[in-house]
Amino acid sequence: MSVASSHRVPVTLVTGFLGAGKTTLMRHILQNVQGHRVAVVVQAGGPLGNGGEFLRKYGMEGCGDEESIELPNGCLCSTVRDDFLPALESLLNRTDPPEHVVIETSGLALPRSLLRAFGAPTVRNRVTVDGVVTVIDSFAVASGRFEDKSASEDGMSMAGGPSAHENPIATIFEDQLSAADLIVLNKTDLLDKAGIDTVEKAIKLAAPPSARILRTTEGKVDPAVLLGVGAEAKADLGNAPSVTGVENPVFGHDDFESFVIKVPEQLSVEGFLTLLQNVARKYDVLRTKGYAAVRGQSQRLAVQGVGTLFGTSLIVPWRPEPTVWGVL
Known part of the structure; x- marks a missing residue:
């Protein structure tokens, strides 16, 4: 970590399409941080898209829906409906701020657009984006969920298709994947080895060359790996447009x-x-x-x-x- 960012609180952005396993990953982080003070902010989506409710289901009692709640293990948890900045500011303003903040985005969010929010005057000198972790449903990829019809008709794969997709799901998936520093290839237990290899090959073609890929089941990844990506900069990416050119950090709601x-x-x-x-x-x-x-x-x-x-x-x-x- 550079001297300029040593006093800033690192933030990890966890993204991934609906059902990829982000909340399960959150549970795993909170249950295995081993004494580190981590705050989780869940960007809920949908009428019952209550991340706090499902974190409670997964054994993290006390993770509420409004203010930041202190969990029994010393971590913090809060759920937001739209803009996560107020929740982040509240965490940073505490007398005992967290050592690390993990933000779980909505499954329809564009991480490249969300990254620009960290340039806000109230937080830009107080946090550093440690990295973007993109959770991928390997079974959904293998099943063709994210393929673009126009690309398929031209004989192009999911990874080789154009940015201007006819399928909004493919557009969101591409944005989430292209922003990744670490890719968690989840649900590998639903595929055989050949299937996993095929999915990983397609992911590598579409992902940034520097992105690391981890295969896992039920989001079981060492928190030290998830919270130590160390990409840190993200400044130029945060200023860059998303693959869609849409400024709204939550994309495609009209398409769903x-x-x-x-x-x-x-x-x-x-x-x-x-x-x-x-x-x-x-x-x-x-x-x-x-x-x-x-x-x-x-x-x-x-x-x-x-x-x-x-x-x-x-x-x-x-x-x-x-x-x-x-x-x-």
């Missing part, structure tokens, strides 16, 4: 539709998952989060889905009006 539905008590977990999979397949639902009551269970069922792949767990406490949130 989010919805909330209230679901009745379900007869079984298996039946509910089959229903959700059919809906996701029919309407091309990208991301699903929510809770439901299941007959005979005293705990509520937490559901997370990416496309037609779903995971569940029974958690407490129970809440009325079970809901499911989706993006398509």
